[in-house]
Amino acid sequence: MAENMPSGESQNRQAYWRANLKLLAMLLVIWFVVSFGFxxxxxxxxxxxxxxxxxxxxxxxQQGSIFTFVVLIFVYAFRMRALDRKFGVGD
Structure with missing residues (x-):
């Protein structure tokens, strides 16, 4: 499938995926620090x-890690919407 894509589109998808993984890693680290660390x-x-x-x-x-997780869900949704717009990925 990727071999039929133009080079620019393939690079755009790879950059989008890297940005997505970077965001996920950052949010998971925050959740880990709050839940396990604190x-x-x-x-x-x-x-x-x-x-x-x-x-x-x-x-x-008891509560902080749950509240943090819920907040991180909203942060993820907000940041992914911004990434979708930046990379031209739509519904």
Whole structure:
């Protein structure tokens, strides 16, 4: 399939895919740091602070990683819409 494409179109698709993978990697790293780092590794240290009356480490382990994941879904949708426009990929 790729051999029938003009060279410029193939390069555009590769650049689009690289940008998509870069965005995914960045968002997954953020989610990993929040869920595993803040919720497990740094929980004891974060527990010295409070958020809404709860210890911060406990809050990240119970709620923070879920809230972060939901926010990252919206960030992904917004950024992918921008990438689609940039690379001329439409519905």
């Amino acid at each position: 919720g497990i590794l740094l929980e004891d240290w974060l527990n010295q602070y409070r958020l809404f009356g709860f210890k911060l480490g406990f809050w990240f382990a």
